[in-house]
Amino acid sequence: MxxxxxxxxxxxxxxxxxxxxxxxxxxxxxxxxxxxxxxxxxxxxxxxxxxxxxxxxxxxxxxxxxxxxxxxxxxxxxxxxxxxxxxxxxxxxxxxxxxxxxxxxxxxxxxxxxxxxxxxxxxxxxxxxxxxxxxxxxxxxxxxxxxxxxxxxxxxxxxxxxxxxxxxxxxxxxxxxxxxxxxxxxxxxxxxDCATAEVIKTASNSFLATRISFINEIANYCNTVGADPMGVAQGMGLDPRIGNVRPGVGYGGGCFPKDVKALLQEGSRVDSPLTVLQATHEANYRQRTLLFDRIRQALGDVAGKRIAVLGLAFKPKTDDVRDAPALTLIEALLDAGATVAAYDPQVKSLPQQFASNITFAPDALTCASTADAVVLMCEWPEFQDLDLNVLKAQMSGSVLVDGRYMWSRKNAEALGFIYVA
Ligand SMILES: NC(=O)c1ccc[n+]([C@@H]2O[C@H](COP(=O)([O-])OP(=O)(O)OC[C@H]3O[C@@H](n4cnc5c(N)ncnc54)[C@H](O)[C@@H]3O)[C@@H](O)[C@H]2O)c1
Known part of the structure; x- marks a missing residue:
């Protein structure tokens, strides 16, 4: 055709x-x-x-x-x-x-x-x-x-x-x-019909976003009661009605955030409240703030500290940084007076307000060099293979922030890291 x-x-x-x-x-x-x-x-x-x-x-x-x-x-x-x-x-x-x-x-x-x-x-x-x-x-x-x-x-x-x-x-x-x-x-x-097709799309993205906010709040709860967030997610996911769920720092990208906001706006326009979706949206952005607060707690004060950010894209295997959680975090860190180095396997440039204030490193270990804290913001497979011992040897400090639950708390703590998730 x-x-x-x-x-x-x-x-x-x-x-x-x-x-x-x-x-x-x-x-x-x-x-x-x-x-x-x-x-x-x-x-x-x-x-x-x-x-x-x-x-x-x-x-x-x-x-x-x-x-x-x-x-x-x-x-x-x-x-x-x-x-x-x-x-x-x-x-x-x-x-x-x-x-x-x-x-x-x-x-x-x-x-x-x-x-x-x-x-x-x-x-x-x-x-x-x-x-x-x-x-x-x-x-x-x-x-x-x-x-x-x-x-x-x-x-x-x-x-x-x-x-x-x-x-x-x-x-x-x-x-x-x-x-x-x-x-x-x-x-x-x-x-x-057309209207049904249109809603199938926005409702599907909103549902997927809701799963993410749900598991993120469960992960926060796990952290306070001493349960393992990844273990809980894996154990839940074995139920085929639940499927694969993975906690982290929240959704981003060019679709979920905007599609959730659009459906919320539409619901309110026609007076059909979408209260679960409203909570999804709020929980997603709260998750970003929570991570920043935890970093601040672990470091005392971030002013003057050197932070290495691993992963900039909103998810692995893309170079898309639209509404990426990493950019929200970097903005907060810079505002608080930190120095930021960043590395991503595919993202090699950022919008001007970030690009002129951070250093791009050629690889993860160089990025971590002399850092007070290393923060994982996107779970690229190559970060899973990092030798945490070597990573630690590069750093000045010992705070390891795992925004995507990629590493084991037990292993990291055994190596002397202060593990934050
Ligand atoms: N990116 C995804 O993963 C994804 C998945 C499913 C659905 N969608 C939806 O599909 C649509 C496109 O998404 P995308 O990520 O490809 O967007 P994009 O921003 O990457 O690309 C859109 C392109 O349209 C071009 N454009 C804008 N106005 C134009 C015009 N008048 N004439 C010709 N070109 C024009 C822009 O220059 C741009 O290159 C959006 O509605 C998005 O929500 C995106």
Missing amino acids: QIAIIGAGWVGVVTAAAFADLGHTVWCADLNATRIQQLNHGEAPFFEPGLSDLLTRALASGRLYFTDDNQKAMEAAEVVFCCVNTPTGEDGVTDLSAVRAVAQDFSQHHLAGAVFVIKSTVPAGTAEKVRQLIGGDAVIASNPEFLAESTAIRDTLTPSRIVIGADETATIEIVKRVYEPIIASGAPVFTC
């Missing part, structure tokens, strides 16, 4: 490369001309395992094109996927201006009968608004994306489910054809 993907971010680039790999002809557009140039040279604009190879293969197939002209991408497309960003403001209101801009482009320039598919995460009712904006014989579908950064390619090619919302069966069938090879290999398809 002939497909257009508008927005070349995590979702757009991975989807475009995957669809081209499946045999479709794909034009992917973005306003960011530098990014498009990079992509045309086969360079992924962010770190995502396997993406470079997939991009190279898709470009070599002659079925994948990148352009900074939305209308050019759309002109021959039977299906147009809107994959642009949908940020929320402080008040939680979703900014749909990018979705509206793409819908506007589509309304002026599309093949007769082309389907406009909203893949961006949006509040319930957005597809209906877009239908009115496009007007005429607009054919709209909602096909939310469930990929997770770090496993984005696997999630795209073997998804847990493909959700397709549309009013007409014919529209659903067209979107299904895009996914045909994936469906043929067993991916479940769930079809519904």
Whole structure:
């Protein structure tokens, strides 16, 4: 099929490369001309395992094109996927201006009968608004994306489910054809109306976020009663109804925080309180403050202290630092007068307000050199393999802060660390 993907971010680039790999002809557009140039040279604009190879293969197939002209991408497309960003403001209101801009482009320039598919995460009712904006014989579908950064390619090619919302069966069938090879290999398809598809996405992210806040509060409780937080999480997870849960310093990234805020705002707008979700949100940000307080307690005062931060990304195997807990902590440490060194296997630059105030180290041990405290903020596998004895020998102090429950308290204390979690 002939497909257009508008927005070349995590979702757009991975989807475009995957669809081209499946045999479709794909034009992917973005306003960011530098990014498009990079992509045309086969360079992924962010770190995502396997993406470079997939991009190279898709470009070599002659079925994948990148352009900074939305209308050019759309002109021959039977299906147009809107994959642009949908940020929320402080008040939680979703900014749909990018979705509206793409819908506007589509309304002026599309093949007769082309389907406009909203893949961006949006509040319930957005597809209906877009239908009115496009007007005429607009054919709209909602096909939310469930990929997770770090496993984005696997999630795209073997998804847990493909959700397709549309009013007409014919529209659903067209979107299904895009996914045909994936469906043929067993991916479940769930079809519904657009509003239901929109809520499936925001409610799924909100549920996953709630699990995280729940296990984090249980971990805090464990710490006060002398139970092992990781042991409790593992023991709970053996119940298949519970599954894998892992305590830590809270969720971050470009999706969970904004999607939780957006659903809360929507609930309050229509007077349908989401009190559990409100607690999820508050617990998540309290977790960050708690960690800072524990560091302060362990060090006495952080002013003038040298702190080594290991891991900056919001989770391992990505270089995404959007709303990353590490950045909240670094900001608090700098405000309190600490000196910060940081190391992350993939994040090599940060927004200006951080970058100009911290030192980037080339590896974990150099980062820990002369540190009063080492703080683990992202559980990259290479940190699991660190020899804590060698790490300690690098440091001036002995405070080891394990924001992700990666190390054993017993082992760390046996080595002479003051272990904080
Ligand atoms: N990142 C994820 O893991 C993920 C997973 C599932 C769903 N989502 C949702 O998918 C959407 C996209 O997320 P993302 O992380 O890929 O965002 P992103 O910010 O990485 O990328 C969005 C891209 O859209 C481009 N853009 C904005 N306005 C445009 C316009 N008018 N025309 C063309 N391009 C335009 C931007 O330049 C940017 O490159 C969001 O709604 C997000 O919530 C993201």
